[in-house]
Amino acid sequence: MLGRVFILAALAPFADAAPVVEQEAIPGLPAVKVQDLHYGDVLFHFFQDDHFDALVRLAAYRDQGRLAAHARDAELLRGGLYLSLGQHREAREIFERLLADASTPPEVRDRAWFYLGKVLYAAGLYEESDRALRQGGGTLGEDMEAERRLLIAQGLLQRQRYDQAIAELSNWQGPRYWLAYGQFNLGVALVRAGEGARGLALLDAVGKLETQWPELMALRDKANLAIGYAKLQAGEPAAARLALERVRLTGPQSSKALLGAGWADAAAKQYEAALAPWQELQGRNLLDAAVQESYLAVPYAYAELGAMAQAVEYYERAIAAYDAERGRIGESIGAIRSGELLEAAMKAGGDGREGWFSQLATLPDSPESRYLYHLLAGNEFQEGLKNYRALDAMAENLATWQQSLGAFTDMVETRRKAFEARLPAADARLATVDVATINGRRDALQAGFETALAARDIAALATESERAQLDLLDAVDAELARHAGDASYDEAREKARLARGVLVWKLDSEWKVRSWQASRALRELNATVYDARTRETASGRAREGAPEKNAALGRRVERISPRIVALAVQVEDAKAAQGRRLADIAVRELEEQRQRLDEYSVQARYALATIYDRAAAAPPPAAAEATP
Amino acid sequence: MKTAIITFFLAAAAASMPAPGDEAAAPASSGDRSMLDAEVQSLRREVVDLNRDLFMLEEDLLFPASTQVAVFVSMDVGTFFAVDSVQLKVDDKEVANYLYTEREQEALKRGGVQRLWLGNLKAGEHEVTAFFTGQGPHERDYKRGTTLKVEKGVGAKYVELRITDTASKLQPEFAVRVWE
Numbered sequence: 001m002l003g004r005v006f007i008l009a010a011l012a013p014f015a016d017a018a019p020v021v022e023q024e025a026i027p028g029l030p031a032v033k034v035q036d037l038h039y040g041d042v043l044f045h046f047f048q049d050d051h052f053d054a055l056v057r058l059a060a061y062r063d064q065g066r067l068a069a070h071a072r073d074a075e076l077l078r079g080g081l082y083l084s085l086g087q088h089r090e091a092r093e094i095f096e097r098l099l100a101d102a103s104t105p106p107e108v109r110d111r112a113w114f115y116l117g118k119v120l121y122a123a124g125l126y127e128e129s130d131r132a133l134r135q136g137g138g139t140l141g142e143d144m145e146a147e148r149r150l151l152i153a154q155g156l157l158q159r160q161r162y163d164q165a166i167a168e169l170s171n172w173q174g175p176r177y178w179l180a181y182g183q184f185n186l187g188v189a190l191v192r193a194g195e196g197a198r199g200l201a202l203l204d205a206v207g208k209l210e211t212q213w214p215e216l217m218a219l220r221d222k223a224n225l226a227i228g229y230a231k232l233q234a235g236e237p238a239a240a241r242l243a244l245e246r247v248r249l250t251g252p253q254s255s256k257a258l259l260g261a262g263w264a265d266a267a268a269k270q271y272e273a274a275l276a277p278w279q280e281l282q283g284r285n286l287l288d289a290a291v292q293e294s295y296l297a298v299p300y301a302y303a304e305l306g307a308m309a310q311a312v313e314y315y316e317r318a319i320a321a322y323d324a325e326r327g328r329i330g331e332s333i334g335a336i337r338s339g340e341l342l343e344a345a346m347k348a349g350g351d352g353r354e355g356w357f358s359q360l361a362t363l364p365d366s367p368e369s370r371y372l373y374h375l376l377a378g379n380e381f382q383e384g385l386k387n388y389r390a391l392d393a394m395a396e397n398l399a400t401w402q403q404s405l406g407a408f409t410d411m412v413e414t415r416r417k418a419f420e421a422r423l424p425a426a427d428a429r430l431a432t433v434d435v436a437t438i439n440g441r442r443d444a445l446q447a448g449f450e451t452a453l454a455a456r457d458i459a460a461l462a463t464e465s466e467r468a469q470l471d472l473l474d475a476v477d478a479e480l481a482r483h484a485g486d487a488s489y490d491e492a493r494e495k496a497r498l499a500r501g502v503l504v505w506k507l508d509s510e511w512k513v514r515s516w517q518a519s520r521a522l523r524e525l526n527a528t529v530y531d532a533r534t535r536e537t538a539s540g541r542a543r544e545g546a547p548e549k550n551a552a553l554g555r556r557v558e559r560i561s562p563r564i565v566a567l568a569v570q571v572e573d574a575k576a577a578q579g580r581r582l583a584d585i586a587v588r589e590l591e592e593q594r595q596r597l598d599e600y601s602v603q604a605r606y607a608l609a610t611i612y613d614r615a616a617a618a619p620p621p622a623a624a625e626a627t628p
Numbered sequence: 629m630k631t632a633i634i635t636f637f638l639a640a641a642a643a644s645m646p647a648p649g650d651e652a653a654a655p656a657s658s659g660d661r662s663m664l665d666a667e668v669q670s671l672r673r674e675v676v677d678l679n680r681d682l683f684m685l686e687e688d689l690l691f692p693a694s695t696q697v698a699v700f701v702s703m704d705v706g707t708f709f710a711v712d713s714v715q716l717k718v719d720d721k722e723v724a725n726y727l728y729t730e731r732e733q734e735a736l737k738r739g740g741v742q743r744l745w746l747g748n749l750k751a752g753e754h755e756v757t758a759f760f761t762g763q764g765p766h767e768r769d770y771k772r773g774t775t776l777k778v779e780k781g782v783g784a785k786y787v788e789l790r791i792t793d794t795a796s797k798l799q800p801e802f803a804v805r806v807w808e
Contacts, residue, residue: 034741037700041741043735047734047735048735059677063684394675401682567675574667
């Protein structure tokens with residue numbers, strides 16, 4: 001009887017021989033040289049595992065047209081982000097759209113097939129997943145390629161196509177981390193295909209793995225536990241013990257390993273040795289099936305050793321422990337019904353990052369938190385709590401936006417009032433600016449310069465003082481002309497001629513430089529006038545468009561507000577429903593535990609009664625020994 | 629016989645793996661469960677869409693393109709410099725003073741680009757100055773500044789502060805680039 005029970009208890013941990021598929025961070029993004037800063041901003045959040053914020057920014061920047069240089073990578077990332085948030089339908093749509101686009105480059109196509117394969121696998125569509133995964137090879141990175149191969153093999157195992165899984169995994173050489181999972185799965189496939197010896201040899205190799213990676217240590221424990229129980233079933237207790245001894249004492253498989261080690265000793269008739277691991281178990285949480293069994297196993301060993309007094313004592317201790325635990329379960333069910341469990345789970349879970357789960361084991365022994373660790377070990381409760389957390393985060397997000405929206409409304413109104421207040425002064429300032437006149441003067445200057453250039457009119461580029469000098473010389477020449485033929489003016493005529501010559505020579509020799517400077521000055525003037533015109537136009541547009549723009553923003557705020565309110569109500573309702581569902585799961589699980597404890601309690605009482613009956617029927621010396 | 633026992637053992641183990649038909653074969657409550665799961669998925673999609681719209685609305689409202697200036701920080705390799713903090717001044721006025729967490733440093737090294745500051749500036753010339761502090765070569769404390777004159781026009785302006793490694797000098801280098 002006990003043998004059947006302990007085997008059933010030991011089977012539970014072999015549910016999973018693969019790394020987490022669904023909710024992990026998206027691996028293997030290729031090195032990206034960022035060409036759009038906003039894409040880099042999305043990656044900044046993504047690399048910090050802030051997937052929700054990364055997704056929101058990605059969607060916003062995409063709609064704002066800021067991701068043009070990374071359009072396909074961004075789509076791939078968007079699909080991956082939806083996948084990581086558990087939004088399989090959206091992820092699948094995105095990957096399928098990418099694959100339907102003939103212009104998608106091969107490396108993006110390969111990754112899209114890979115992610116699509118993962119989505120389909122997570123949805124349990126193994127055939128379709130297999131087809132997708134087999135399409136996307138070639139350009140994937142080493143880790144992603146290894147994961148692809150492993151997923152294909154896991155899909156085959158799920159469909160019980162062991163021979164194909166064996167073919168897929170045999171002779172496969174991947175990175176060490178993935179290789180260990182591959183070996184484990186190959187071992188399982190071989191055993192299931194009827195090649196027990198080869199399969200166990202592979203599991204044995206995984207069981208002797210030297211590693212510092214926590215995930216691989218856990219895998220190693222699983223392999224050793226599998227070998228241990230298989231050897232036990234095969235009637236090889238010594239080999240079983242060797243494997244079970246390799247399981248870490250602090251890991252999640254340790255209780256089952258201790259229980260198995262005890263049974264290995266018992267199978268070899270080493271009952272005294274069996275007591276050590278079984279008694280070690282009695283200090284542990286009684287919700288653990290292995291611990292529950294140890295309460296029956298210890299007195300069983302004492303009985304086998306003929307120590308009936310201790311056997312009686314430990315059976316009574318087992319009955320008391322089972323009863324006490326049933327009482328505590330009853331208290332906890334009450335706390336769960338009143339919603340305290342969820343509060344404890346939300347507090348204990350922290351931000352859900354790595355390591356939070358193991359911390360649950362150290363929670364205070366109160367009715368609301370006592371069984372949290374145990375409940376969270378169950379996939380259904382864990383998935384449900386994940387949803388509950390997501391809904392809680394959504395509710396918080398919506399509440400924050402609801403507050404901000406009030407500020408947005410005020411801002412739109414303040415801006416409208418400020419615009420109206422500033423409008424008269426701005427209009428007055430705009431009225432004093434006459435860009436058209438400035439523009440006309442600029443055009444006249446340009447025309448004059450072009451005429452001077454064409455005629456090589458050196459006087460046109462004279463400075464103000466030179467122009468004054470030229471005017472003076474013209475006046476002198478006119479005066480001299482009135483005295484034409486008078487020799488007394490000859491010296492003056494000569495001086496005037498010389499002065500004009502010097503001035504003309506200077507203007508002529510500097511013609512090139514001056515015309516270049518004038519040309520540059522005109523260009524600068526053009527730019528300034530252009531800026532002035534642009535600003536005038538922009539000011540005019542702003543003057544005309546600002547009220548409409550502001551009103552449009554106001555309408556957007558008004559339209560979005562009911563969406564937030566409606567969503568907040570839906571989220572609260574869903575959260576309440578999710579809470580009820582979690583409570584139901586927890587109560588159902590604890591009720592099952594209570595029932596199991598009832599059964600154990602009955603077994604203990606039966607065993608105790610049997611001892612008493614034997615003692616009563618035995619001759620006096622033996623009876624004395626059996627009395628507690 | 630031995631194989632049969634092992635097979636039984638591993639087959640029983642596999643039974644708890646999720647399988648395609650599990651949902652349909654589960655007790656009646658699983659229907660509610662998958663409805664609830666579908667509702668959570670649908671709500672999450674709506675919340676993402678709503679957040680996207682609000683993100684854009686907030687930006688349009690607070691930082692219209694005509695005055696918007698965004699300053700980004702990026703890092704290339706980061707062998708010679710581990711950034712601890714950055715102080716940003718615009719026209720000699722401090723607008724951002726940011727301390728980096730380990731996760732953020734790692735995200736920068738992996739190619740992420742941080743939007744350090746989003747603000748409004750009038751059209752015309754502005755001076756953007758950034759001071760980086762952190763660990764330089766040989767784990768020495770390191771502080772460097774970089775400045776750039778930025779001409780703000782009518783459209784949004786993006787400024788990238790880039791920390792790069794110069795292998796020839798075994799030193800970090802701080803560059804500023806303006807994106808239109």
